[in-house]
Every structure is written in structure tokens, then in C-alpha cells.
Amino acid sequence: MTTESCVCVVCGSSHLVERPGFAALARVTSDCRPFPAGGRLAACADCAMVQKLPTPLWHEETARIYREYAIYHQSGGREQAVLDAVTGRPRRRSQVIVDRLAAGVALPAAGRMIDIGCGNGAMISAFAERLPGWSLSGFEIDSTHDEVLRAIPGFARLYTGSLDAVPPGFDVITMLHALEHFAEPVAVLRDLHGKLAPGGLLLIQVPNAALNPFDLMIADHLSHFTPDSLAHLVGRAGFRVESVATDWVAKEISLQARPAAGPATGVPVRAGRPVSDDGIAWLETLVNDAGKAAQDQPFGLFGTSIAATWLFGALADRVAFFVDEDPGRAGGTYFDRPVLAPEAVPAGACVFLALAPTVADAIGRRLGHLPIRFFRPSAL
Numbered sequence: 220m221t222t223e224s225c226v227c228v229v230c231g232s233s234h235l236v237e238r239p240g241f242a243a244l245a246r247v248t249s250d251c252r253p254f255p256a257g258g259r260l261a262a263c264a265d266c267a268m269v270q271k272l273p274t275p276l277w278h279e280e281t282a283r284i285y286r287e288y289a290i291y292h293q294s295g296g297r298e299q300a301v302l303d304a305v306t307g308r309p310r311r312r313s314q315v316i317v318d319r320l321a322a323g324v325a326l327p328a329a330g331r332m333i334d335i336g337c338g339n340g341a342m343i344s345a346f347a348e349r350l351p352g353w354s355l356s357g358f359e360i361d362s363t364h365d366e367v368l369r370a371i372p373g374f375a376r377l378y379t380g381s382l383d384a385v386p387p388g389f390d391v392i393t394m395l396h397a398l399e400h401f402a403e404p405v406a407v408l409r410d411l412h413g414k415l416a417p418g419g420l421l422l423i424q425v426p427n428a429a430l431n432p433f434d435l436m437i438a439d440h441l442s443h444f445t446p447d448s449l450a451h452l453v454g455r456a457g458f459r460v461e462s463v464a465t466d467w468v469a470k471e472i473s474l475q476a477r478p479a480a481g482p483a484t485g486v487p488v489r490a491g492r493p494v495s496d497d498g499i500a501w502l503e504t505l506v507n508d509a510g511k512a513a514q515d516q517p518f519g520l521f522g523t524s525i526a527a528t529w530l531f532g533a534l535a536d537r538v539a540f541f542v543d544e545d546p547g548r549a550g551g552t553y554f555d556r557p558v559l560a561p562e563a564v565p566a567g568a569c570v571f572l573a574l575a576p577t578v579a580d581a582i583g584r585r586l587g588h589l590p591i592r593f594f595r596p597s598a599l
């Protein structure tokens with residue numbers, strides 16, 4: 220398939236410009252497993268949206284990734300903790316999202332909610348804790364987690380297969396870290412438009428590729444959003460965007476929208492610099508720098524999530540250990556390497572902060588007193 224036969228997922232333009240060099244980089248899956256090089260990444264010349272080309276090979280590869288999907292396998296299926304900007308304490312990501320949602324909109328004591336791409340129910344559980352009067356449903360490609368979901372108080376049912384299986388009439392539809400996986404996101408959102416009750420609310424969260432270039436390397440992510448491009452996409456699907464926030468969860472975009480009153484209006488396309496222009500070059504430099512740092516042993520990677528897993532795949536056997544501050548992960552192993560708490564890293568060891576630049580700087584400063592030789596990625 221040529222670039223010309225694909226169209227931009229946001230604006231529909233057929234003018235997609237492929238990024239040379241991307242195919243040479245190792246990739247990673249969204250459930251944190253190394254994945255070989257070979258993808259195709261393009262930027263729209265009209266709206267600057269960065270996207271994978273949905274070639275037959277992309278569909279084949281993603282189907283394979285989902286068949287073997289192991290959600291949050293680094294922590295025994297538990298959702299990762301994020302730093303809550305309100306309390307300053309680590310909390311489950313879904314709890315933070317539900318708190319922010321409930322703080323911004325008046326949700327009644329009872330209603331119908333569905334989580335699209337519900338996985339093993341992290342969001343549904345968080346919603347149930349906060350709003351126990353609600354009827355909660357989920358949608359997934361298959362019924363792997365049905366039993367776990369049915370144990371959640373207030374859980375109504377799991378819909379599987381195609382979105383056609385989901386009935387209309389939901390007051391709230393949530394879609395966290397799912398939209399970026401679909402090959403036709405506008406069509407998906409138009410479908411969801413029809414599933415909302417009048418005045419219903421759509422909540423979407425996706426990675427912010429402008430702040431987190433590692434997102435480009437996730438093989439099963441087709442769309443790489445910025446706050447602007449996500450808002451444009453949602454508008455094209457017939458929604459009125461109420462808010463786009465980047466401070467709910469670091470490196471993620473959280474968007475709320477409701478069905479627009481009239482037919483979908485033309486959303487102006489805003490051109491800009493594609494995030495891949497700087498992002499790919501930054502990633503290439505990072506692999507190079509980490510490779511040089513790994514010449515001094517022992518060498519470890521900070522983190523056990525997407526970025527560290529991706530870099531582990533690129534550096535292969537040069538990684539002796541991982542470092543993680545999450546007490547649920549430190550003390551265990553990851554890809555047969557020990558996961559050490561920062562305090563347990565041997566004095567003089569080299570540790571590469573495989574993190575988005577803002578996060579790497581903050582951690583480097585905070586742990587600077589330890590006798591570790593930290594290596595940070597360059598500024599983006």
C-alpha cells in the first residue's frame with residue numbers, strides 16, 4: 220500500500236508525508252513488550268497530524284499484539300499509579316480521572332455509564348467507588364475479563380466484538396487510552412455519538428505525543444495526538460468540545476465533549492509542525508546516547524513502563540537491571556533483570572532516565588544525592 224492510498228485520520232487529506240528513518244527504530248507494544256522495527260509513520264501535510272499508515276501489515280501486527288495482550292503485566296494486572304497533582308500523592312490513574320471528572324461536571328446520583336476499551340475494569344471500579352448509584356458497562360474486543368468485571372459493584376454488562384453491539388442511551392461514555400488504537404477514529408466517535416443519551420458526556424484520554432515522543436514508538440497506536448488535533452477530530456465527529464486539559468494526568472490529554480446541537484460543522488484545520496519532526500530525531504539521539512552510556516557497566520534503565528521497555532528492546536543485552544520507585548515493582552524482576560529501588564542501586568552504577576524530558580529532569584534532581592551516575596535524555 221502506498222502512502223497515497225491512505226487518508227489523514229483527522230482531516231481526510233490524502234497528502235500524507237512518510238517519515239524516513241522511522242522503520243529502522245525498534246518499537247514497543249502498548250502493553251509494554253519490545254516489538255521489532257518496521258512500522259510506517261507519516262505526517263499530514265495539511266493538518267500536521269502524525270499517524271501510522273494503516274497498511275495490511277499494521278492490521279496484522281496489531282491483531283497479533285491484541286491476541287497476546289497482557290494488561291499491566293509488570294504489576295500483576297494492577298493499573299499504574301500516577302502522581303495526583305491535587306494531593307501530590309501517587310494514586311491509581313482512573314481514580315484521578317474520576318475525581319477530576321466529578322469536580323468539573325455535576326453528575327447525578329444515578330445514570331448509565333459505559334467505558335470503551337474497559338480492559339480489566341480499572342475505570343469502571345473507580346467510577347463505582349465514586350458514584351455507587353450508577354449502572355456501569357464496558358466494551359472490549361473479547362470477553363477475557365468478563366468475570367473480573369462482573370465482580371465490580373454496579374456492573375451491568377460487558378459488550379464485545381463490534382461497537383454495533385453497544386445499545387444507545389448512555390449518560391456518560393468514557394474512552395481512556397483507546398481512541399489512539401483505532402484505524403478509523405472519526406467513524407468510532409460518530410458511532411459513540413449515537414450511543415449517548417441527549418446531553419450525554421463523552422470523556423476521552425489519550426497520550427500527548429507533543430510531550431511524550433515515546434508514544435510514536437508504540438506499534439499499536441495509530442494516532443499520535445496533540446490537544447489541538449484531538450479537539451479537531453472530536454469536532455469533526457459532531458461533538459462540541461467542552462474542555463481539553465493536559466494537567467489531569469502528566470503527558471496525557473483529557474477531553475470532555477457533548478453531542479453538538481446541529482450537524483457537524485466544518486472544523487478549521489490548523490497546520491503546524493508535526494510532532495514527529497522533533498520526536499523521531501530526539502528518539503534517535505536517545506538510543507545513541509543510551510548505547511554509549513551502556514558501555515560502562517553495570518548499566519540500568521530507570522522505569523518499567525513504555526519508555527524503558529522500548530529502550531530495553533533497542534539495547535538488548537546491555538541492560539543489567541531496572542530501577543523503579545513503585546514499591547509494588549521494586550524487588551521483583553522485569554525481562555529476567557532485577558528491578559531495584561533507587562536506594563538499592565550499587566554505588567557508581569550508570570542509570571539512564573528513559574523518560575520524557577520534563578519527568579527525567581524532575582527525577583534526576585530528586586535523586587541526585589544518590590551515588591548513581593544518572594544519564595538524562597537531551598531536551599526536546
Ligand SMILES: [Zn+2]
Nearest residue numbers: 227230263266
Ligand atoms: Zn490531516
